[in-house]
Amino acid sequence: MAAAQKYMQVSVWRGDEATGALEEFDVPAQESQTILDVVSWIQQNADATLAYRYACRVGMCGSCAMMVNGKPRWTCRTHVKKVLGDNGRLTIEPLRNLPVIKDLATDMTEFFDKWIAAEGVFHPTKTRYDEIEGIDPESSVRVEANAAIECINCAVCYAACDVVSANPDYFGPAALNRAWSLVNDTRDGGQAARLEAVSSNGGCHNCHSQQGCSTFCPNELNPTLSIAGLKRETVTSLFRRRS
Amino acid sequence: MIRPHRAHPLWLAFLLHRISGLGLALFLPAHFYVLSLALTRPASLDGFLHWTENPLLKVSEFGLVFLLAVHMFGGLRLLALEFLPWSPRQKTFAAAAAVASAFIASIFFISAVA
Ligand code: SF4
Ligand code: SF4
Ligand code: FES
DSSP states (O other): OOOOOOEEEEEEEESOTTTOEEEEEEEEOOSSOBHHHHHHHIIIIIOTTOOOOOSOSSSSSOOOEEEETTEEEEGGGOBHHHHOOTTOEEEEEOOTTSOEEETTEEOOHHHHHHHHHTTOSOOOOOOTTSOOOOOOTTSHHHHHHHHHOOOOOOOHHHHHOHHHHHOTTOOOHHHHHHHHHHHTOTTOSOHHHHHHHHTSTTSGGGOOOOOHHHHHOTTOOOHHHHHHHHHHHHHHHHHHHHO | OOOGGGOSHHHHHHHHHHHHHHHHHHHHHHHHHHHHHHHHOHHHHHHHHHHTTSHHHHHHHHHHHHHHHHHHHHHHHHHHHHHSOOOHHHHHHHHHHHHHHHHHHHHHHHHHHO
């Protein structure tokens, strides 16, 4: 006979921001289980109306992030064992700093709009008829760009950032990290507008360097360093303009 | 209680920097006021200096030196973080070096004033 099935107590956010509340579920514990497995189990076996988002299940698409026991996590690659408190409880809530649509699904519109506002957009300088531009992989700008490039747009950093909660205009770590990788893209033709954008009201100078973003980024990127790069760039460009 | 998303050393560094700044902001007006007594009421200044010989105040001077050291190194840490091209590993070493030197410097400073 199989060993008696163990259960975990899981509190899950239900409803929207204003009227929602935590709801308790008992979920069978497995030897190897991710937070996303727990959420899917609830939706498939306990309450089919639970709203949440995921796609790839392997840490590529960036759609499954939630607050797990108060910390932002990519749920498809977060093992229950790693985050379960001593009391054996799990609390799963929608990402911080974003409007909640329903249950665990947030509205990410503002997150993506801010990428555009921060000029995290490529401005091509060539057409399809030009030669492909060679970029030396060892060049210092390419090395800087590489360090910032593997972002999956999961908004974990955005949820971790207290400056985002304090200032709704702040573009946040992901958008500025993207802007920094483009500052280091020699093919890009929009640098002046980008420096203007990242030094505007919502820009890099809001960042307090508390590094919540770098602490939680699941891809181990360091948006704080990227933002520090932008700060340096805006300062040196000021002197360039003066001289 | 510190909320879970803030429970990491770099957030505590930020908190310490803020608190030491507030502490210094409260101390400085009092400090300047006492210094101004040298011009306006030298007699009460002497009385006050006499009062500061008391051991309790010597202990609180330690607190003051600590606030100053923490605030200065916290500020240098931020400047370095934002203006020098660190890699995370170098950053850890530099932080350790700064903490060690702050510690040694404060011990020397305290033994000098005490
Ligand atoms: S380092 Fe800057 S962007 Fe990152 S969490 Fe802190 S304030 Fe936000
Ligand atoms: S920087 Fe990291 S945490 Fe932020 S959106 Fe990109 S992958 Fe996610
Ligand atoms: S489901 Fe794609 S990153 Fe988690």
